[in-house]
Amino acid sequence: MNSEKSRSGTLLLWVFVLSGFSGLIYQSIWTQYLGLFLGHSSYAQSLVLLLFMGGMAAGAWLVSRRSVNLKRPLLAYAAIELVIGLLGLAFDPLFQGATQWAYTSVFPAMGGSGVNWVRWGMATLLVLPQCVLLGATFPLMSAGFMRLQPHAEGRVLAGLYFSNSIGAAAGALASTYLLLPWVGLPGTIMSAGLLNILIAIAVYPLSKMERESAIAEMPASVDSGRGPLFILIVAGLTGASSFVYEITWVRMLSLALGTTIHAFELMLASFIAGIAFGGLWLRSRADRLASPLVTAGWVQVWMGLAALASMFVYANSFEWVGWLMRVIVRNAEGYGLYNLASGLISLLVMFPAAFFAGMTLPLLTLALLRQGQGEKAIGQVYAFNTLGAIVGVLATVHLLLPMLGLKLALAAAAAVDLLLGVVLLRRYSLQVGGRIPPSGKALILSAIGMACALLFVRFDPLMLTSSVYRHGRVSLAEDAKMLYLKDGKTATVAVYEVPNHGELKGQVRSIATNGKVDAGMAATFAQSPTTDESTMVILAALPMAMKESYERVGVIGFGSGLTTHTLMGSPRIGRVDTVEIEPAMVEGARHFGPRVQRAFDDTRSHIVIDDAKSYFSSSPAHYDLIISEPSNPWMGGTASLFSKEFYAFVPRQLNSDGLFVQWLQLYEIDPELVSSVLTGMLANFNDVHAYLANDSDLILVASPRGKVPRLEGSVFSDPLLKADLERVGVHGVRDMQDGFVMDKRALLAYVSQYPARANSDFFPILQLKAPESRFRGANVAEFGAFASAPWPVARHLGAIAAREEAAQGEVDGLPLATVRKWQSAKELKGVLMGHPSDGEGVANAGERLNAEVLRARAQSCSLDADPESSASLIISVAMETVPYLDAPGQSELWDRPAWLSCVPGDPLVQNALALVGAASQDRHDEVIEAGTRILDGPSAKFAFGNAMVSYYVVGAVQYAALASQRADVAKQAHERYDPLLQPLVRNSSPLRILTHMAAQP
Known part of the structure; x- marks a missing residue:
């Protein structure tokens, strides 16, 4: 019989591992579900926590009042697990149906x-019943287990606490990874x-072995008769301090490891694992303790000291992360290794105190x-501990972090634990000799630990805001100047200046969230603008x-405030609602001064602190324009x-003719x-256009x-807006068209060339994969x-005329590759025509050399001497000039080339010149004919053997087919030439996109 009970006990421990596993999945996934509906503001997050923890506290309290009267607690536990499971199966369709209806x-x-x-109210109805049921599981399982194994209460409680917690730690990792x-x-x-x-x-089968409560008689204890209310208050206070630790550590480590879903779950798993192994250590010792409360007193002291010691460990974590970023290869395997190392760093910081x-x-x-x-104590302690956790989280988010910052918030929680330990020891320990009582020793240790942490640990602001998880730099430059640093309700926000030692002389002022720079601008108007501007x-x-005008505009994300500031430069704008989730972001942006005044x-201008989707859904007014510029997707x-x-x-938030504008990064993403x-x-959306603000920032304009x-050009009729545009190099509508x-x-x-499932709230591809892309330094070129x-x-797609060759050099400030290409094309034309520009130009040395060699051969009538080389030179220079110069400007360059001293006789050179000349004047039929002669004739082997030539000629044929709407030609060309192309050419994104477009009827 005893062996059967032992096997039953082992099985129950494993069952509770699974229970903890599923419980943590619920907590994690419900947070994401409700975040979609309630938003991610600090108040919405607090409400979600209130539902979770409050429901669990209520469930535990209800069990505490009834468990003694239950004949079979394990049967009740099994029934509750069944109901939780059924509600879990129904949750997604219920959530989606209810929110869609709302x-x-x-x-x-x-x-x-x-x-x-x-x-x-709807969120409460969706999750509160399950939370109450989840809160009932631990006390019911504990009561049932103790009835199976009487007189081993300490072993049972610690074992269940371990198994439930270790399952929860595994659930945190399994749900995300x-x-x-x-x-x-x-x-x-x-x-x-x-x-x-x-x-x-x-x-269910194990519940048949239960018997009536066997906890009526307990061995005498030195703790007896000392008031249960005090112990419950201790449970609440230590629950509060533990959650202050957790939230503060997560916020601290986010600055070192990054604010990603993977980093968060690793931190959460580390914290819960520490709790689990603390229970495991106690399991074999609990029943032998003469005074659990004296032990608890010392545990509280050591927990507080461990929390203070975590500051010393954390202060070194930036060095560790910086070393990792320098030595780990930036690939998928390296990202896995980085996550493993991040988990170890999290354990070093969190595990001791959590233990x-x-x-x-x-x-x-x-x-x-x-x-x-009696058994009611199990639910009571659990309920008070959970209520304390609620208080701890609310106090941390809304009081401690905004008012005290990370270091002092952690120290305050440690002070609570240290004080609890001293009080417990003073109240329950016996003086057995020596001059200093246990409470006095604890007080001395506490004072020394607190003094060391406050005096010798410094969280260097330049280190905290270094974004070490991106670049591997442990600190900002020594000459950086910190203007603002605040631990806000949802993030740590910093504003600082660093000297720019590159082309942009002077100071660059940046605003960063958890170390990630969201906007950087020149500190004064006298300096050249940054690409962010x-x-x-x-x-x-x-x-x-x-x-012409927009009566109501919504902006998602305040950032530096420059977007809203620019909108306010036009009298044709009515009301602008800028929605920002973090108050410290708006407060910090004031340090940009006149730049965003x-x-x-x-x-x-109306600044709203809220989650964007939550705010817009509750607004009765529709918008004429919504601009979304949140932080990076990872x-x-x-x-x-x-x-x-x-x-x-x-x-649904836009008026019938409204527009939506979306910023999307092209750096650190696939x-x-x-x-x-x-x-x-x-x-x-019915129509979407894409614009490049620079090489790494995409702007999508959509009409529903x-x-x-x-x-x-009406935008330039507003003097203030015109001045903002001219500062960043935009002097007219033609510059914007570029x-x-x-x-x-x-x-x-493009989507057809890179097929991917749409990023979804319910299948969060971006949230899960973007952190790895950031780590790898991926780039979308x-x-x-x-x-x-x-x-x-x-x-062709935008019906934008080519820039006139005589256009002024006002475009120098535009950070666009197309503008640099236009400037380079003018320079190369000058070289080929015999009047090169003086000084260092925009064209690179190789392009300039090709133009010089081509001119030299043309002047000496030696193009036919090496026709393949000459054809390569013609096409090389054409690639850098034809797309960028206007037709009149290209007439003497390619259509009637004035730089030719004599007409070449070789067919390959003739076809190359004919192809380029027709392309320069948009004579599409001639382009198709000349390209076909090169690709199908005697020069085919040369053309397909030369990657540059085949790339340009095949693409020229496809472009001519697209422009003349000859899908049949495009399909035939693809079928004929694609197998002959070198893999590098065949896989070229521009050529693939062009071919796909040309082949569409």
Whole structure:
């Protein structure tokens, strides 16, 4: 019989591992679900926590009042696990149906009044019942287990605490690294539901072995008769301090490891693992303790000291991360190694204090059991501990971090634990000799530990904001100047200046979130602008150049405030609502001073602290324009602003002729991830145009119902807006047109070349994969390559005329590859025509040399001497000139080449000149004929053997087919020539996109 009970006990421990596994999945996935509906603001996050922890506390408290009367607690536990499982299976369809009904029917009907109350009420109904049931599981399992193994209460409690916690740690990792990538949010929560049902099936047979409560009589204890309320208060306070630790450590480590979903789950797993092993250590010792409360007193002291010691460890973590970033290879395997090392760093910081935290609940519960409180003590301690956790989280987010900062918030929580330890020792320990009582020793240790932490640990602001997880630099430059640093409710925000030792002389002032720079600008108007300034100004100016006026504008993300400031430069703008989730971001942006002054001072500008989707859904008014410029997609909580659900939501917030403008990074991201964003957007908007603000920032302009308007020059009629544009090198509408790169047809072709599932709130591809792309330093060059391709595709799509050769040099400030190409083309033409420019030009040395050699051969009538080399030179120079110069300017260059001293006689050279001449004047039929002669004739072997020549000639044929709408020619050319192309040419993104577009009827 005893062996059977032993086997049953082992099985129950394993069952509770699975219970903890599924419970953590619920906590993680419910947080993401409710974040989609309630938003990610600090108040919404607090509400989610209140639902989770409050429900669990209520469930534990209810069990504490009933468990003694239950004849079979394990049967009740099995029934509750079954109900939790069934609710888990139903959660996703219930959530999606309820929220869709709210967005489409309830919120519009309410007109904004009371929307938040309805949202919070619905969220409560969706998760509170399950949370109450989850809270009941630990006390029921504990009561049932103790009835199976009486007189081993300490061993049972500590063992269950270990098994539940270790399962939770595994659940944190499994949900993020396995289940979410595999089956998304719906499949993950259904997996947890199925697991709960299996748990219920496994426990049911064991419940038949239960007997009546055997905890009526307990061995005497030195703790007896000392008031259960005090012990419950201790449970609440230590729960509060533990969660202050957790949140503060997560915020601290985010600065070193990055604000990604992977980093967060590693931190969470490390914290829970520490708790688990604390319970494991106590398991074999608990029942032998003479005074659990004296032990708890010392545990509290050591927990507080360990928390203080974590500051010393954390201060070195930046050096460790910097070393990792320098030595680990930046590939997928390297990212896995980086995550493993991040987990080890998290363990070093969190594990010691969490280890002691894992002993507190079993010790306090055991003390109450020995005082004769019975099974109700289990639920009471659990409930008070959970309520304390709620207080700790709310206090940390809304008081401690904003008011004290990371270091002092951690020290304050440690002081609570140290004080609890001293009080417990003073109240329950016996003086057995010596001059200093245990409480006095604890007080001395506490004072020494606190003094050392406060005096000798310094969180260097230049280190905290270094973004070491991106670049490997442990600190900002020594001459950096910190202007603002605040631990806000959702992030740590910094504003600092660093000297620019490159082309842009002077100071660059940046605002950063958790170390990630969101905007950098020149500190004064006298300095040249940064590329970030160009992006933010053009974000505002592009839609202004498309319509005469906008009565109501929404901006997602405050950043530096420059986008809103630019909008306020036009009297044709009405009200602007800029929605920012972090108050410290707005406060920090004030340090940009006059550069963003209108965003703060203009009466039309309204700054709203809220989650963007939450705010817009509760607003009764529709918008004429919404501009979205959140932080990078790999930042936690940001990817949902790039999802297909968000792009389905935005059109409902726009007026019938409204426009949506989206910023999207092209650095630290993969083409497939960009395609996942575009797939969601293209499915929900009637028309989308893509513009480049610079080589690494894409701006998408979308119209939900009509066509995206063309750019007009009215934007330059507003003096303030004109001045902002001229500062970043935009002197006219033609300069803005140079940023155009793709229309919807080209974007669809891009998506077809990089097929990817649309990023979704429920299948968060971007959230899961973008951190790895950031680590690898991936880059999307396809848009820049397409814009500067050797065929004027972008110009054709946007009906943009080529720049006149005589245009002034005002474009020097534009950070666009197409502008540099135009300047280079003018220079190369001068070389070929015999009047090169003086000094150092824009064209690189190789391009200039090719033009000089081609001119020399033409002047000496030696083009026919080496026809293949000459044809290569002609095509090489044509690739750098034909797409960028206007037709009149190219007439003497290619159509009637004045630089030729004699007419070449070799067919290959003649065909090359004919092809280039026809391409320069958009004579598409002649381009197809000349290209076919090169690719099908005697020169075919040379053409396909030369990657550059085949790339240009095949592309020229495809472009001519596209421009003349001859899809049959494009398909035939693809079928005939694609197998002959070298892999590098065949896989070229511009050529693949061009071929796909040309072949569409």
